[in-house]
Amino acid sequence: MDDEAHLRQLRARVxxxxxxxxxxxxxxxxxxxxxxxxxxxxxxxxxxxxLPDAHGVDLLLRFRAAAPDAEVVLxxxxxxxxxxxxxxxxxxxxxxxxxxx
Numbered sequence: 001m002d003d004e005a006h007l008r009q010l011r012a013r014v015x016x017x018x019x020x021x022x023x024x025x026x027x028x029x030x031x032x033x034x035x036x037x038x039x040x041x042x043x044x045x046x047x048x049x050x051l052p053d054a055h056g057v058d059l060l061l062r063f064r065a066a067a068p069d070a071e072v073v074l075x076x077x078x079x080x081x082x083x084x085x086x087x088x089x090x091x092x093x094x095x096x097x098x099x100x101x
């Protein structure tokens with residue numbers, strides 16, 4: 001999920017050349033539409049942090065709820081320590097469907 005088409009398409013192409021099937025979304029609405037449709041098959045979610053319709057760190061819990069088995073990788077050139085701390089905290093939150101840590 002990334003609004004920057006050239007970066008999204010480049011990442012998709014590299015992954016496809018490695019044999020992966022890739023779903024691409026330019027924004028949050030389309031991304032979650034695809035995620036709902038293919039949640040059981042999604043292994044990794046790559047998302048930009050600075051999206052026009054959301055902040056990637058704020059989406060972490062939604063990603064985990066929609067595709068609990070998928071790994072989430074947030075990509076940005078605008079990283080901050082505060083966002084890193086927020087992302088780590090969101091990773092540690094236990095969702096209702098998850099067992100104990």
